[in-house]
Amino acid sequence: MAVYTHVDAEEISKFLASYDEGEVLSFKGIAEGVENSNYILQTTKASYILTLYEKRVNPDDLPFFLGLMDHLVHKGRLCATPVRDREGIILKTLCGRPAALISFLSGLSINKPEPEHCYQLGVEMAQMHIAASDFNLKRKNALSVEGWEELVRQCENRADEVAHGLKDLLHDEMAFLKSNWPTNLPEAIIHADLFPDNVFFRGDKLSGLIDYYFACNDILAYDIAICLNAWCFEGDGSFNITKAARLVQGYGVERSLSSQEIIAMSVLCRGAAFRFLLSRLYDWLNQVDGALVKVKDPTEYINKLKFHQSVNNVSEYGFSL
Amino acid sequence: MAVYTHVDAEEISKFLASYDEGEVLSFKGIAEGVENSNYILQTTKASYILTLYEKRVNPDDLPFFLGLMDHLVHKGRLCATPVRDREGIILKTLCGRPAALISFLSGLSINKPEPEHCYQLGVEMAQMHIAASDFNLKRKNALSVEGWEELVRQCENRADEVAHGLKDLLHDEMAFLKSNWPTNLPEAIIHADLFPDNVFFRGDKLSGLIDYYFACNDILAYDIAICLNAWCFEGDGSFNITKAARLVQGYGVERSLSSQEIIAMSVLCRGAAFRFLLSRLYDWLNQVDGALVKVKDPTEYINKLKFHQSVNNVSEYGFSL
Numbered sequence: 001m002a003v004y005t006h007v008d009a010e011e012i013s014k015f016l017a018s019y020d021e022g023e024v025l026s027f028k029g030i031a032e033g034v035e036n037s038n039y040i041l042q043t044t045k046a047s048y049i050l051t052l053y054e055k056r057v058n059p060d061d062l063p064f065f066l067g068l069m070d071h072l073v074h075k076g077r078l079c080a081t082p083v084r085d086r087e088g089i090i091l092k093t094l095c096g097r098p099a100a101l102i103s104f105l106s107g108l109s110i111n112k113p114e115p116e117h118c119y120q121l122g123v124e125m126a127q128m129h130i131a132a133s134d135f136n137l138k139r140k141n142a143l144s145v146e147g148w149e150e151l152v153r154q155c156e157n158r159a160d161e162v163a164h165g166l167k168d169l170l171h172d173e174m175a176f177l178k179s180n181w182p183t184n185l186p187e188a189i190i191h192a193d194l195f196p197d198n199v200f201f202r203g204d205k206l207s208g209l210i211d212y213y214f215a216c217n218d219i220l221a222y223d224i225a226i227c228l229n230a231w232c233f234e235g236d237g238s239f240n241i242t243k244a245a246r247l248v249q250g251y252g253v254e255r256s257l258s259s260q261e262i263i264a265m266s267v268l269c270r271g272a273a274f275r276f277l278l279s280r281l282y283d284w285l286n287q288v289d290g291a292l293v294k295v296k297d298p299t300e301y302i303n304k305l306k307f308h309q310s311v312n313n314v315s316e317y318g319f320s321l
Numbered sequence: 322m323a324v325y326t327h328v329d330a331e332e333i334s335k336f337l338a339s340y341d342e343g344e345v346l347s348f349k350g351i352a353e354g355v356e357n358s359n360y361i362l363q364t365t366k367a368s369y370i371l372t373l374y375e376k377r378v379n380p381d382d383l384p385f386f387l388g389l390m391d392h393l394v395h396k397g398r399l400c401a402t403p404v405r406d407r408e409g410i411i412l413k414t415l416c417g418r419p420a421a422l423i424s425f426l427s428g429l430s431i432n433k434p435e436p437e438h439c440y441q442l443g444v445e446m447a448q449m450h451i452a453a454s455d456f457n458l459k460r461k462n463a464l465s466v467e468g469w470e471e472l473v474r475q476c477e478n479r480a481d482e483v484a485h486g487l488k489d490l491l492h493d494e495m496a497f498l499k500s501n502w503p504t505n506l507p508e509a510i511i512h513a514d515l516f517p518d519n520v521f522f523r524g525d526k527l528s529g530l531i532d533y534y535f536a537c538n539d540i541l542a543y544d545i546a547i548c549l550n551a552w553c554f555e556g557d558g559s560f561n562i563t564k565a566a567r568l569v570q571g572y573g574v575e576r577s578l579s580s581q582e583i584i585a586m587s588v589l590c591r592g593a594a595f596r597f598l599l600s601r602l603y604d605w606l607n608q609v610d611g612a613l614v615k616v617k618d619p620t621e622y623i624n625k626l627k628f629h630q631s632v633n634n635v636s637e638y639g640f641s642l
Binding site: 012108 | 324329330331333334344345346347348349350351352353361363368425426427428429430431432433521522523524
């Protein structure tokens with residue numbers, strides 16, 4: 001939870017004056033997002049999210065992220081809309097930070113997803129993949145194989161502080177993934193961070209995907225692998241094959257998976273678990289005193305990685321060729 | 322900024338089902354309030370603040386606080402309304418905490434108040450004092466003379482860590498206030514925490530007073546003294562007599578101050594400065610590692626106290642008998 005940059009009443013009123021979105025009714029910082037400062041803005045016209053992009057976001061990537069959201073909305077996807085000011089500009093500056101006003105997407109993120117939620121997630125993710133495929137900008141995934149190698153270098157010497165044997169695990173897995181990472185699977189734009197807190201439901205119906213700030217060009221099935229990690233493990237660490245099967249089934253309604261994509265799923269799941277293990281490990285080892293964000297436990301992803309290492313056949317995920 | 326208790330989608334939906342306030346559209350923790358957890362809840366009917374009362378609030382005081390807000394709204398004051406569930410109940414339980422759903426009050430708190438804001442504050446404060454005067458519950462001010470003595474005892478040994486000579490200052494001021502605290506001034510219910518962040522404006526018009534969680538029975542003019550401290554000092558530490566004069570003038574439109582109340586103002590201002598000095602000092606000396614709230618600097622109130630000690634005549638505040 002975080003508001004890093006404080007925007008006061010005078011500043012938000014002046015900022016809003018450049019838009020045709022009514023007068024300010026209320027403006028409150030929200031305890032959401034670990035990368036940016038987010039506010040709920042209510043005007044005489046509607047509700048919005050105002051985001052100020054903080055240091056962990058590269059400003060050069062913002063035209064990609066915001067342009068992608070704009071593209072997805074125009075394609076009819078369930079995505080928040082970046083709002084244009086009177087001059088048609090989306091990416092603005094506020095309090096010295098890049099900033100954007102985004103339409104408010106209703107819905108709640110679900111803490112304990114059921115198989116039906118996973119099914120709807122699969123359907124919407126595939127529709128998003130298809131809708132994004134003709135977006136005209138590209139962005140390399142900074143957190144794929146090369147990025148992992150860099151994180152391993154930065155964390156290896158202190159990895160065993162977190163778990164005994166973790167340094168060896170990192171080295172062995174890095175070597176495995178480098179040799180086995182698929183190179184022949186369909187690629188396009190993926191979300192790359194579709195955790196339950198980035199998926200909204202109204203009642204039991206999916207109402208939107210948010211937080212496109214890790215979106216990039218990568219293997220489409222890798223987005224599924226991230227979701228299998230984030231949605232299909234239970235609190236006790238067990239893997240729920242019913243949820244996994246429904247997620248993949250939902251995806252298949254909109255976009256058929258090839259046998260190559262299905263066969264590669266355990267390697268992709270290992271990569272996804274490794275990616276979140278590494279970023280959490282890095283944050284864990286580099287905690288800042290007085291930080292407003294609670295650092296997530298990396299050991300959850302050690303356990304998930306070990307599960308995927310043990311998988312010999314995709315049927316163990318609940319689906320098949 | 323703080324959300325201490327996490328309420329998930331299932332819990333808020335179930336909670337809202339006991340009200341006749343529509344279905345959940347969105348629910349977000351807000352980075353406001355240092356004592357409680359606050360969420361913005363939007364339903365198909367309206368917007369609300371959901372507050373979960375945390376450890377620093379005594380649950381026995383909640384019927385007073387919520388009843389007072391309800392009373393003020395019925396008297397037409399600019400105050401958020403506690404919402405009743407289908408059984409007419411205001412004070413509920415959620416996630417093991419006392420909780421209440423409160424109507425959403427639009428407006429923004431002003432960072433740099435102008436004299437006109439102070440005038441409107443004076444008018445509304447006096448109207449609130451009059452409206453609250455026939456509320457049927459009472460609450461003693463836990464942070465008046467006796468409470469200050471307790472805080473002095475808890476802080477004195479480490480006070481000089483914050484500022485050289487602070488221990489002596491605390492003792493001398495405590496002795497002065499104990500001997501000189503007025504006993505013959507009109508008392509009724511006061512807000513007791515009317516800082517700028519608890520006063521909302523829409524455009525330049527005052528739209529509401531919030532956060533009644535320090536309200537109590539005490540000297541009415543003490544509420545003015547708190548505001549003179551919180552609204553009338555400039556960033557450089559100087560006292561702005563124009564703002565003070567307008568604040569008192571606005572108050573006088575609705576409720577005439579007696580000469581005794583005006584003469585007592587410098588003692589009341591010393592008491593108010595001392596109260597916030599002590600609570601900030603206590604929080605400063607008892608900071609919790611990993612706390613989500615930024616502790617406020619107590620030295621600001623050392624300087625304010627010293628200013629009031631130097632005042633010989635109320636004309637130095639910008640007003641007169």
